[in-house]
Amino acid sequence: MNAAVSSVTPSVEEYLDLGLRDQWHPVLASWEVAANPVGITRLGENIVVWRDDQGQVHALEDRCPHRGARLSLGWNLGNRVACWYHGVEVRHDGVVEDVPAVHDCPMKGTQCIKSYPVIEAHGAIFLWFGIDPNEEPKALDFPEQLASEDWSAFLCQADWKVNHQYAIDNVMDPMHGSYLHCTSHSMAEGDRTAEMKHRSTEHGFVFEKEGQIGVNFDWVEYANTGASWLRLSIPYRKDFGPGGEFWIVGYATPIDANNTRVFFWRCRKVSGWQRNVWRFLYRNHLEKLHWDVLEQDRIILENLAPNARQKEFLYQHDIGLSRLRRLMKKEAEKQLKKIAALNTSNRIEMQEEAHG
Numbered sequence: 001m002n003a004a005v006s007s008v009t010p011s012v013e014e015y016l017d018l019g020l021r022d023q024w025h026p027v028l029a030s031w032e033v034a035a036n037p038v039g040i041t042r043l044g045e046n047i048v049v050w051r052d053d054q055g056q057v058h059a060l061e062d063r064c065p066h067r068g069a070r071l072s073l074g075w076n077l078g079n080r081v082a083c084w085y086h087g088v089e090v091r092h093d094g095v096v097e098d099v100p101a102v103h104d105c106p107m108k109g110t111q112c113i114k115s116y117p118v119i120e121a122h123g124a125i126f127l128w129f130g131i132d133p134n135e136e137p138k139a140l141d142f143p144e145q146l147a148s149e150d151w152s153a154f155l156c157q158a159d160w161k162v163n164h165q166y167a168i169d170n171v172m173d174p175m176h177g178s179y180l181h182c183t184s185h186s187m188a189e190g191d192r193t194a195e196m197k198h199r200s201t202e203h204g205f206v207f208e209k210e211g212q213i214g215v216n217f218d219w220v221e222y223a224n225t226g227a228s229w230l231r232l233s234i235p236y237r238k239d240f241g242p243g244g245e246f247w248i249v250g251y252a253t254p255i256d257a258n259n260t261r262v263f264f265w266r267c268r269k270v271s272g273w274q275r276n277v278w279r280f281l282y283r284n285h286l287e288k289l290h291w292d293v294l295e296q297d298r299i300i301l302e303n304l305a306p307n308a309r310q311k312e313f314l315y316q317h318d319i320g321l322s323r324l325r326r327l328m329k330k331e332a333e334k335q336l337k338k339i340a341a342l343n344t345s346n347r348i349e350m351q352e353e354a355h356g
């Protein structure tokens with residue numbers, strides 16, 4: 001049974017605290033998964049991730065079907081992992097391949113463990129968090145800054161002690177650039193007062209300042225193309241090399257209700273020799289400046305008042321994050337209905353089986 005499908009129905013808020021499903025989420029950088037199985041928590045689920053000898057990444061629920069030991073403490077056997085406790089081997093599709101301690105164990109050959117579809121792209125590992133295990137995952141499309149050869153990107157990631165919705169709010173809030181980051185290398189310029197507006201796009205919407213674009217952090221875009229992402233651009237000084245504006249494509253993956261892993265791809269439109277200049281400059285000079293900015297975001301977010309959302313006084317600059325919150329709430333309600341319907345049909349099936 002899918003871990004999202006439980007008999008206790010969470011409230012919409014509790015459900016959102018652990019993140020939306022039926023979409024892909026980045027969970028790790030590629031470099032973090034080498035020979036040994038890796039145990040992680042994402043969307044409140046414990047997951048073991050490993051790489052087989054062909055380089056293919058696999059992901060299973062991190063729970064041995066025998067007595068619940070963490071499979072991530074066990075052994076990487078290529079297309080399967082072996083539990084450290086008594087050696088049960090679970091294949092990448094969740095089927096028990098072998099129970100070495102007993103002859104003819106009925107567990108052998110049964111599908112006991114949830115497996116996650118995996119896509120590795122742009123230096124990160126994405127997992128599909130589906131509600132109905134019988135449904136195919138959606139296609140995963142990336143914004144141009146990652147998908148196109150004309151761009152060059154660096155992945156940076158960090159774990160923040162805050163719920164993922166606050167990390168999303170923070171990116172949906174361009175006005176903080178002129179205050180929180182006013183001493184930074186890229187956000188010292190422009191008006192400190194603005195009117196904000198939003199407009200729909202094919203896969204989401206843009207939230208932007210009226211009358212000021214290309215001076216500071218002036219706009220942000222939300223979209224869902226199989227995964228939910230945020231995109232923005234910030235102008236760069238001329239001595240920061242070729243490629244014009246600096247772009248960020250970000251994802252906020254819930255670890256649990258109180259922790260988030262943020263993934264930011266830092267991108268510039270550069271190819272040929274310009275790409276080499278950008279990559280050299282970034283590694284030797286710019287990366288540190290960007291980490292300083294990100295640290296300012298982390299400090300604010302990790303120190304928000306407890307349950308800050310329950311006692312807010314939102315104003316005009318917050319209509320972007322309000323729109324995204326409404327959208328996420330609507331999607332959560334839809335997903336909870338889907339889970340309830342799935343639970344009902346599972347119950348009926350079980351009753352029918354019980355009555356022969």
Ligand code: FES
Nearest residue numbers: 064066067083086
């Ligand atoms: S708990 Fe894993 S083999 Fe016993």
Ligand SMILES: [Fe+2]
Nearest residue numbers: 176181293297
């Ligand atoms: Fe920021």
